[in-house]
Amino acid sequence: MAVIAERDVVKGYGSKERPLLSELWSRDSRGPNAAMQARGDHQPNNRQIDYARYHDPAFFQQELDKIWNRQWLFACRDEDIPQVGDRVPLTIGPNSYFIVRSDTDSFKAFYNSCLHRGTKLCAKKEQAETIRCPYHAWEWNVDGRLKRIPSHWDFPDLTRLNASLPEVRLERWGGFLFINADKDAPPLLDALGPMPDHFAAFAPENRYTKARFRKLVRANWKITQEAFQESYHLYATHPEGVPFTGDSQSQYDIFTTPLGAVGREAVPSAVPSMHADSSATAHAAAMVAAQVQQMWHYPDATLPDIDPAKDVRAQLGDWLRQSYEQSYDRPITESDAVMIDSSLYFLYPHFTLWLSESVPFVYQFLPHETDPNLCYFDVRLLMPWREGEPRPPAAEPIEIGADESIAEKAPAYGFLAMIFDQDMSNLPLVQQGLKAANPAAPYSRLGAYQEGMIQAWHELIDRDLAR
Template structure:
C-alpha cells in the first residue's frame, strides 16, 4: 500500500539507512486490512540501524564476564520479581532469588509492598526459604525477629547486644516498582522509575491492561545454556522455518516486524493466520490455514475452554471470500468474550491472534493482546552454563471477581521434558523443539574457532540492541 494512502497513520521512525525486508505482504499490509482498527504502534516501524559487527562468543561462556554481569548490571536494573496475585493478603510474601542474592517481597497492612534482603542481620542466615504467609520474620537460627515492615521486634538475650540499636537493626530494603500487576525490585537506590524504564510499554498496555489478568499456570525448567543464549532465541521468529516447521502454515515468520525503543524495550510482531513466505501457496486454501492454526497454536483462548477444547470442539469455518485471519479473529473475539466476561468485540484480528512479544531488559518478556498471554522470565542458574526458564500464562479475571492466588511454579526436573507439563498443552512440544538447539548452542560457542557470533541486520536487531545495552552497564 502506498505511503500516500490516507489509512496509513503511523509513518516509520527509522534512524539511519532503512534495512531490507522480506519480499511480499508486510505486517503493515495485514494490519491495514484488519477487520477492526489496529493500534498504530503495532504497525509503525521504529528501529535504528545498529550495524553488523559480530558479538564475542565469550559473553555467553566466560565465567569472568558472568561475574561482571552480577556486579555491574543486575543490581542496577529493574527485575520482574512477582505478580500481585502471588501475595494478595497482608503477611503474604514471595522469596525472589537471582545471581546468588535473595530477597523477600512482603505485602503490608496498607496494601503496599516492601522488599528486603533475605538475610538475618545477626549471623546471616536466610530468613525464609520459600513463599508463604507470616505474622513476623523470625530467624530459625537464634530467633532474631522483625515485624513485617522490617522494623526490629526482638533480639534474644538483648542484654548481650547493647551495641545494637533498633535503627541499626532495621532490615535493609530494596526499591520496589509496581506496574500492570507486575512487581519489580532494584537494588540501586537511584535510577529511572519503573514506568520510565519500561517506556513505551505502559502507554501501549493501557489497551490490554495486564492488571486485569492473573497467573493461570506457571512452569519452569533449568536449561543447560547461558541465560542470554536461551532468551535471545525468543527475540526473533525466523528460526521457525527450521525449528518449528509445523507452525509455518499459519505463521508469517519472515513477515515479522522488529521494533526497538531506546535501550530497554523492544517489540516483535509476528502475524498468525497467514502463511509463511517460505511455503508455496499454490493450492492452499484459507480453511487449511485455519485448520493448522487450531491444531498447533498453543496460546489462543480456545485452548482454555477445558472440556470443549479437550474434545476438539473448537472449530472455525472460513466463509467464501473471507480470509483466515478475519475468520479466526471473529471466532476468537466471540470465544474470549464468552469465556472471560470482557467484551473484546472492538479488538483487531491482530490483537486476537498475533504474537505481540515485548522484551524488557534484561530478562522479562510478556506477550500482549487480548488472548491468554505468555510471560517469559530467564534467570542465571548458579553458573554461566545454566539458566532457569519460566513460562507463565495470564488469563483475564472476569469482571467483579477477585483474582485467584497464583499457583506455585511447576518445576520440571532435569529428566523431565517440557511436554511433562501437560497444563501448557502444545506449547510443550514447541519448547522441546527449542531445546533441541539451545544446549548445543552453548556447547558450540565454547568450540568456536573465530569466537564470533554473527547477527542478521534486521531480523536479529533486537539481539544487537540487547547486547549493546548490556555492554553499557558492563563498561560504565
C-alpha cells in the same frame, strides 16, 4: 564484538498473498491502534557477538555487578503473595532478595540476609505475621521494622531506630513487582517505555497466573532469551508452524528508554510463512489457527465457517472475540492483531510480556547462582477469569529439571509445551557448540533484521559493562 559495515536493512520478506505484518495490521478490521502504528527508534549494527560472553566466568561476574545490580528486575506478581505477611525469595546469581506483602496494598523488598550473622531469612514461599530468622530468632515486622532480639541486653548498639531490615527499591506496574538494587536508578516507568500505553486495554493487572513452570536450562541466560527474540528459527525448529505462521513477515522494533530498551517482536498468525509451499493458503492458515485456539482456550466453541473470498483474519478475529466473551462473560474490543498474532515485548535485561490473547505468556530469564553455562527459564500463562467470579489463586511454579520434558511436567500448556521442548532441545547444543568454534573467528554472524534485538541487547550489555 565487531560492527559490520552499515547498509540498507531489508525489513522482512513477504508477498501479496503472504503480506508483511505491517500490511496485515494496516488492514485490521478494528483499525490500527497506537501500538500497531508505533515504530522503534533504533536500528542496531552489531552482528558479530563474541562467544566468550556466553561462558566466561569473569564476564558473568561483570554482568552480575553492572547489570543485575542496576536494572529493574521482575521479581513476582502481586497475586503470588495475596495475604499480608506472604513472601517469596528472588535469587539473581549469588544475590538473594525477598518480597513481602507488608499491608493490604503495600509491598516491600529486602536483602535476604539477617543482620545478625547473615542467615537467609526467606528460603521459599511462606507466610507469617513477622519476619523471623530461623537461627537465633531475631525478628522484624513485615514492614521491616525491628520487633525483637532475644537477649537484647547483649546488643546495646542495636535499636528499633537503626536495626530495620535494609530495603531494596520496589515499584509496580500491571500487577508485576519489580526491584532495583540501585537506589539512584530512574523510576520503573522510565524503563517500561511504551509498554504501559501499549498494554492499557490488555490490562495485565486484571489477569491471573493460570499455569507456571520454572525450568533449569543447560545454557547461558542470554542464549535462552535469544531463542525467543527472533522467529527465524521457526522453519527448522517448529516446521509444523510454517503453514500458518508468518515468520519471515514478522516485524521487529527497538524502543530506546533512559535505562536501556524495550524490544518488540511481532509475529503474524493465520498467514502462511514465505517458507511454506504453494499449497498453503491464508484460509487454511486461519482455520488451523482457529483449531489451535479452540483446543487450548475455547473447547466449548464451535469452529468458525470462514469464507475464503472475504478477509479471513477479520472473520477469525470476530470468532475469537465472540469465543472470549462467551467464555469470560466480559466484553472485548481488542484488534484482530491482539486476538490472533504474537507480539512479544522484551524489557531489558530479562522480562518478556506477550501482547496476545492467543498466547498470553510472561517470560523471566534468570542467571544461575554460580554457573554461566546454566540459567532458569520461568514461564507464566496469564489469563482473564470469568466476570463476576472471584480471582482464581495464582498457580505455583512447577519445577522442571534440565533433562525433563515440559510437555510431560506442565500439560496445562497444551501443544505449546511441545513447542517449548523443541526450543529447549537446541539450547545445550548452542552452549556446547560455541565453545567448539574456530578460535580464529569465535563469534556469531547475525542477521541484519531478524536478529536485530539480539544485537541491541548486546549493545546495552556493552554499555552497562563500560560504566
